[in-house]
Amino acid sequence: MAKVRPIVVAYDISKNKIRSRVRKILREWNLSNQKSVYECRLTRAQAEELFLQLSHEIDNKTDNLLMAWLEPRRQILTRGLGKATSMGKKLFYVP
Numbered sequence: 001m002a003k004v005r006p007i008v009v010a011y012d013i014s015k016n017k018i019r020s021r022v023r024k025i026l027r028e029w030n031l032s033n034q035k036s037v038y039e040c041r042l043t044r045a046q047a048e049e050l051f052l053q054l055s056h057e058i059d060n061k062t063d064n065l066l067m068a069w070l071e072p073r074r075q076i077l078t079r080g081l082g083k084a085t086s087m088g089k090k091l092f093y094v095p
Helices: 016-028 042-053
Strands: 005-012 032-035 039-041 064-069 075-079
Touching: 005 016, 005 042, 016 042, 039 042, 042 064, 042 075
Parallel strands: none
Antiparallel strands: 005 039, 005 064, 032 039, 064 075
16 A cells, blocks of 8 residues: 655646636545645655646646645655745745
8 A cells, every 4th residue: 555645735826717727626636725725645646646637737837836745855846936945854935
């Protein structure tokens, strides 16, 4: 059985239509959220699939998407204008 790990999904999307499609995908995954930040526990394969689904919806020129494992050793995934940086291996910045 694949190991599930905590992950955060966050977005900043300028167009309402795109934002609605992204929210719909996240609701289909039954993820808990507050505004545009979602917390969940996913396997690596699930996280990759979710990232691909969301990546197909956003506009890389105007939108931001960030998926970050809540463990310092995990890779931070971004799409669009968002930049992920590590400060002290615990803080992550999303413009």
